[in-house]
Amino acid sequence: MFGKSRRQKILKLRLGLLHKQILNPYDEIMKALSHICDLLRDNQFPKARAYITTIYSFNDLLQKQIKMYITREVKSIFETGAELSCSFEDIEKKEKKVFKWIDEVNQKAKELQDSLKITGDMREIDHKEVFRAFYELLDKISYDRRFIDFVNSLRMLVVEFEIRRLTEPSDRLSFLFDELKLHPIIRKSSRKLFRDGHYAQAILEAYKALNKYVKQKSKLKDLDGKDLMSKAFGFDYDRMSRTIKRRPMLQLNELLDRSDRDEQEGFMLIFMGVMQGIRNPKAHEIIKQKDPFKTLEYLSLASLLARKVDEAKLTSG
Numbered sequence: 017m018f019g020k021s022r023r024q025k026i027l028k029l030r031l032g033l034l035h036k037q038i039l040n041p042y043d044e045i046m047k048a049l050s051h052i053c054d055l056l057r058d059n060q061f062p063k064a065r066a067y068i069t070t071i072y073s074f075n076d077l078l079q080k081q082i083k084m085y086i087t088r089e090v091k092s093i094f095e096t097g098a099e100l101s102c103s104f105e106d107i108e109k110k111e112k113k114v115f116k117w118i119d120e121v122n123q124k125a126k127e128l129q130d131s132l133k134i135t136g137d138m139r140e141i142d143h144k145e146v147f148r149a150f151y152e153l154l155d156k157i158s159y160d161r162r163f164i165d166f167v168n169s170l171r172m173l174v175v176e177f178e179i180r181r182l183t184e185p186s187d188r189l190s191f192l193f194d195e196l197k198l199h200p201i202i203r204k205s206s207r208k209l210f211r212d213g214h215y216a217q218a219i220l221e222a223y224k225a226l227n228k229y230v231k232q233k234s235k236l237k238d239l240d241g242k243d244l245m246s247k248a249f250g251f252d253y254d255r256m257s258r259t260i261k262r263r264p265m266l267q268l269n270e271l272l273d274r275s276d277r278d279e280q281e282g283f284m285l286i287f288m289g290v291m292q293g294i295r296n297p298k299a300h301e302i303i304k305q306k307d308p309f310k311t312l313e314y315l316s317l318a319s320l321l322a323r324k325v326d327e328a329k330l331t332s333g
Contacts, residue, residue: 041078065132199322223295249284266328
């Protein structure tokens, strides 16, 4: 069991990452806006106009950071299968609203920039128009609720996830499982079983999911288990002509030299081996698994192989 201080530290780290990746760029936008305001008050219009490009830059950074945070952090939270009060689709909808807000901020910044365009005499600048455009930009950045609602939703998601995860039965093991960041199909098929202590069944279901995943990607729906893996990853190489006569359905590399062929054949044998020795229902009697840590090793192997399937290129054979 993790102590209270350990739980607080994990939560603090997650919230700190949220602040660093998403709130920091927003804070920089606010600083830039404040500096532009100072330049306008001092009638330094050319400098103010030039400095507006800083807002564009930080908006681009903010958008990239949001995408990265959603991909690396938010998606991994939902892939654990934890029961949460919101869905990944809910977060995606708010993300789209924030990106629309960023576009609107850029548009308001351009309007301010255009109002500061100097074609001749500085006296031609319409001060009233400049400050109207500035305050519209200020309102859009400071008082529009879309960004704040999005950040609050992410905060609530992180807090809820940590509370639920660390108060589950066997919370330490659930924590270790989640920290492995297993491939989604392995995580989905085994997390609840692992959390409930059904270790052998968790292993079996993970490898059944791997078998199904290979079947779907290779389109070899009439084959199963060891035979499926042989057909999906196997190939025929003619030593005399030094050519590939039959390509694998799932090709892991370009098969240009012996090293490539050895890798392809080696993984074919690994896939065949796990189907024969682990996924095979008869092996379930052998895997009377009571060790959660050894179970995690089995699941990690399944996850590695699932990622190799992701990397494989589908061919016509």
